Amino acid sequence: MPLPLAEFDALRARYPRGFESSLVLPCLRRIQELRGFVADPDIDALAGYLGVPRVQIEEVLSFYTQFKREGVGRWHLMVCRNVSCSMRGAERVLDQLSQRLGIGEGETTPDGRFTLSTVECLGSCGTAPVVMVNDAYHENVSVEALDALLAGHP
């Protein structure tokens, strides 16, 4: 996959001169949107494009929880289980999802449809419990509404 250089050039033009290093996170986010994860050749290509050390990109990838180094299911279910969500039923939601999908945390269904993960506070405590599906927040999730949630993600 070639890097979307025209997009990256436009991004670069928005930042002050000398801020190439700052583009590591936005560029990685965009690469991940296109490929689904960040692959080794992407790291080499981005290091070359930005003129930053390859190790800096590797460090970033292993530090931030949203970056992925391998593919996940078509729908990535991320269940928040921090304080406010747990107080509103997140633990039951997680158990139920795990049972219905027949997979544990960090696993993907054999058909590649769902990956199940837990995450820490998503900043949506007032509408707890929250399940993030790919980029979208699903708020006020209940065990009763899980069938509809799953059916809505074919």
Add this chain to the structure above:
Amino acid sequence: MSGRKLLMTFDVTATSHTLADYRARGGYQTIEKVLRELKPGDVTKEVAASGIQGRGGAAFPAGRKWGVVHLSDGQPHYLCANADEGEPGTFKDRWILEYAPHLLLESMLIAAYALEVRHAFVYIRGEFDLPYRRLAGAIEEARAAGLLGAPLFGTDFSCDIIAHRGAGSYVCGEASGLLTSLEGKRGYPRNRPPRLTVRGLYQQPTVVNNVETLANIAGILANGAAAFKAVGTAKNPGTRLISISGHVEKPGVYEIEIGYPWRKFIDEDCGGVQNGVALKCVIPGGISTKVLTAAEIAPLTLDSESVEGAGSSMGSGGMIVIAEGTCMVRLLQVMLRFYHHESCGQCTPCREGMGWMHRIIDRIVAGEGRPEDLDQLLRISRMNDGTTICGMGDAAGYATVGILAKYRDEFDYWIAQKRSRYDGNLECRRSS
């Protein structure tokens, strides 16, 4: 109604976040007035005179932070809005990003003028999708209208604002970790001194302010410091956005006038405790602030002095309501798992200490707790306090010490009986 309002002053509609609606409410008139009538130093003086304290958790006076930046020193200066809202229980800045993005942008332009900034950033947490799209949309609208990145109102002042997304890391909400992340690296916090206002982003003077703090700036300059000081308490002026969650009937974001009675806020404005159950305790401002019991908060008002007088803090305004019958051991377990997960690993006391604390609480919950475990938790908390680069080591300790000081009997019970006194309940019971 929870007192006078400064931010939630308009009806939220399908278009209230747009430039057209913001302008119809008088938007972008204050930056014009400021550019025509005030010198940069006068703006900082006005902000200092307003007495506004930071809304991100540390309550540092914004005017004093700005006052450290030397104007016309030949260096580029930077401004960054901290929208990495990640303190568990806190979701108030999201309200501004989603519903009043132009208020933030206009306030940032005023701050940029005061601080001689040409490039400002909003560092927004990576998970915030709608808030990011609202903010990015507002930035594009403002650029198209010639408000960003172009000389304003016939002056030679111009500033561009860039929305920069994080990628999942609690510690990036700490101002120096945020700047390191903005430099495209792991979000490791930095030792101070030097202060960020001396050496911040790429070693240049940088002001990092919380989104809510900045959002108040336009109002302060529009109506004057005196009008701002007339709201709230003498030592703690203005309003706070309180995000309330947990066992409460009507969770959400509320604007309160600082000094508003605490129980009245929970019982009247927020509909009381969920299912009518009695109140057990409250976490005032994000899980890193010490828990206060129902009896402790009964006489208190929502202002720094009152809450700090009771040994806790208003923090980031992330209030968590906890009903009677909730198991505090399991609650602390959730918190310690979080801190362990989010430790950046830079400082030994936090990297190792968070793991120890997490393993000890897991052991207690598994029924394998030892009588000395509780003193060990307290010892590790003490050891972490003040020995790490950022405040996260301290914060996990505050949460632990706070809960153990008031609910130690629940921990003793679990260690002795190998089970929870409250069936491990975190959810609210149906009724009392």
